[in-house]
Amino acid sequence: MTGIVLIEIVIAAALVVGALFMLVGSIGLLKLDSPMKRLHAPTKAATLGVGALLAASMIHAFAFGDGSLKELLIMAFLFVTAPISANFIAKVAIHRGQDMPPPEPPNDDTWSTLDAPDTRPGRPDAPVEP
Amino acid sequence: MIAPDRLYDLALVFAFAALALAQLLAMIRLVIGPDVTDRILALDTMVVDAIGLIVLLGIAQGTQIYFEAALIFAMLGFVSTVAYARFILRGDIIE
Numbered sequence: 001m002t003g004i005v006l007i008e009i010v011i012a013a014a015l016v017v018g019a020l021f022m023l024v025g026s027i028g029l030l031k032l033d034s035p036m037k038r039l040h041a042p043t044k045a046a047t048l049g050v051g052a053l054l055a056a057s058m059i060h061a062f063a064f065g066d067g068s069l070k071e072l073l074i075m076a077f078l079f080v081t082a083p084i085s086a087n088f089i090a091k092v093a094i095h096r097g098q099d100m101p102p103p104e105p106p107n108d109d110t111w112s113t114l115d116a117p118d119t120r121p122g123r124p125d126a127p128v129e130p
Numbered sequence: 131m132i133a134p135d136r137l138y139d140l141a142l143v144f145a146f147a148a149l150a151l152a153q154l155l156a157m158i159r160l161v162i163g164p165d166v167t168d169r170i171l172a173l174d175t176m177v178v179d180a181i182g183l184i185v186l187l188g189i190a191q192g193t194q195i196y197f198e199a200a201l202i203f204a205m206l207g208f209v210s211t212v213a214y215a216r217f218i219l220r221g222d223i224i225e
Contacts (some may be wrong), residue, residue: 008137008138009137009138011138011189012137012138012141012142013141015141015142015144015145015186015189016141016144016145018145018182019148022149022152022178022179023148023149023151023152025152025175026151026152026153026155026156027152029156029159029171029172030155030156030158030159035165035167035171038159038168038171039167039171042156042171042174042175042178043174046152046178046179049182050181053145053182053185053186054185056185056189057185057188057189060189060192061194064192065192065194066194068194070194070197071185071197073201074181074185074197074200074201077201077204077205077208078178078181078204081204084208084212085174085208085211085212085215088211088212088215088219089167089171089174089215091215091219092167092170092215092218093167095218095219096165096166096167096218
């Protein structure tokens with residue numbers, strides 16, 4: 001009896017923590033004022049929140065039914081892909097000039113994401129200087 | 131002092147409400163978003179929130195049958211985010 005009660009308290013705590021994290025991520029998405037700041041709220045907080053919800057689901061399945069570690073698949077997939085999609089969205093923001101331009105690189109001409117191959121000087125397809 | 135099973139139900143209801151509110155806030159950003167960057171980000175957030183809602187539905191009904199739906203949502207959400215971003219960046223998805 002006490003074990004069940006303890007497990008229910010653990011599940012409830014995981015649910016509340018996960019839901020709060022996802023809510024905070026969406027509030028940040030709506031409230032922050034520049035694209036890069038907005039990018040940083042949901043990509044981290046929402047991913048952590050869905051991880052906590054999946055942990056709650058896993059504990060629930062182990063306690064009340066036939067438990068399995070399948071939820072770990074979703075968790076691992078989300079935790080691996082969230083930084084990649086965040087990186088792509090940040091690249092879109094940089095290339096569309098939505099935020100302030102990146103600072104000068106310390107020892108190269110430009111940042112690699114802004115370095116288009118056909119505009120490099122000395123290349124055969126470089127634009128001809130008038 | 132609240133009884134523990136009541137606590138569990140309350141936590142479930144709170145999680146449903148919080149995720150619905152998060153989904154709504156992301157949808158507001160999707161509608162007002164000044165640029166396409168914010169719209170892609172809002173869609174990505176909505177996909178993650180939808181995965182959370184599906185998982186919550188599975189907990190509430192005590193079944194495991196929603197697991198595949200959540201996994202497919204996770205995969206398609208990632209692929210569509212990358213496809214949107216790539217289309218904006220390059221004007222093409224598969225070159």
